Amino acid sequence: MLVRVKPSWEIPEREITPERLVFNRRNVLKGAGLMTIAGVAAACDRGSPTQTAGTPAPEAGLADAPDPTASLYPVPRNASYTVDRETTAEEIVAGYNNYYEFGVDKDDPAREAHKLPIRPWAVSFEGMVEKPFTADIDTLIKAMPLEERVYRHRCVETWSFIAPWAGFPMKALIDYAKPTSAAKYVVMKSWMKPEIAPDQAQFWVPWPYTEGLSIEEATNDVTFMVTGAYGKPLSKQNGAPLRLATPWKYGFKSTKGIQKFIFTNERPTTYWMALGAREYGFWANVNPQVPHPRWSQASEEVLGLGRRVPTLLYNGYGEQVASLYSGLVNERLFM
Ligand SMILES: Nc1nc2c(c(=O)[nH]1)N[C@H]1C(S)=C(S)[C@@H](COP(=O)(O)O)O[C@H]1N2
Ligand SMILES: [Mo]
Secondary structure (H helix, E strand, O other): OOOOOOOHHHHHHHHHHHHHHHHHHHHHHHHOOOHHHHHHHHHHOOOOOOOOOOOOOOOOOOOOOOOOOOOOOOOOOOOOOOOOOOOOOOOHHOOOOOOOHHHHOOHHHHHHHHHOOOOEHHHHHHEEEOOEEEEEHHHHHHHOOOOOEEEEOOOOOOOOEEEEEEEHHHHHHHHHEOOOOOEEEEEEEEEOOOOOOOOHOOOEEEOOEEEEHHHHOOOOOOOOOEEOOEEOOOOOOOOOOOOOEEEOEEEHHHOOOOEEEEEOOOOOOOHHHHHOOOOOOOOOOOOOOEEEEOOOOOEEEEEOOOOEEEEEEHHHHHHHHHHHHHHHHHHOOOO
């Protein structure tokens, strides 16, 4: 069932947009037959997910040379990170996705993401670091302590899954980047390629996808950089070659296709904050008691399980992460 709710941020956004820009934008929309700006926000308004997952297109990945890190997987499982529920089927996790660069429907990424070239892939470390530098993804992956962790994932839209991610603690990446003591946040930016992701031509959407964490969050043991899943290199629709997993936060924090880490002393404006600050905040910690302005967060539909289950505070990771927020009681921690 598709629930269409007019996004509340649409109104203030239109009010602050200069008339001329709106006019041009409408022409662009009409001319190119692109989705409306409301459609972009409505992407986070989808109702219940379908039970059947899409199947990746057969040609997916054919354009690429074999992944140079393939022989590294599977990696040893870290026994301290397990979930007391069955792991979600790989076809579901790789077939039902949010990756708005490739479209707003849940089966768009599995069909379209093969177009993204992921080798060569440079990752840059910028801003408040001892010395800015760029690392090739394969050099980076080989320098990191790889392990597997079974993690929950909870989208703000109320669907969830449990996946065996492979990768390394973000703490190891921060040590590798050598930020200065002035850095308080790390900003992650995804790729920008309008030629393969036509929606990125929408100049009023704040591409590239951007997220951020405080340094304390980034160096918490739960914060994980994902390079593989299900014993193999990560699928492109799940964010290859590098994505974030912060399982106590809503899924939109988990940036896919990361190209840049920028260290700064200013709290960044993220992609979703720029689209709708009244609905999407910086901290975005999971809390079943704090509803999204347009729906309840009390329960979630575990993909493949066929029923809803109660959502847990910090998505079940409170023991490890709650102390990060003890001094921030006056902030909007849960949206
Ligand atoms: N670059 C990028 N990263 C992204 C998104 C996106 O649209 N673009 N969507 C986010 C959202 S809302 C969610 S829920 C997760 C979905 O991850 P999955 O498709 O692997 O389940 O990716 C997050 N990372
Ligand atoms: Mo999400």
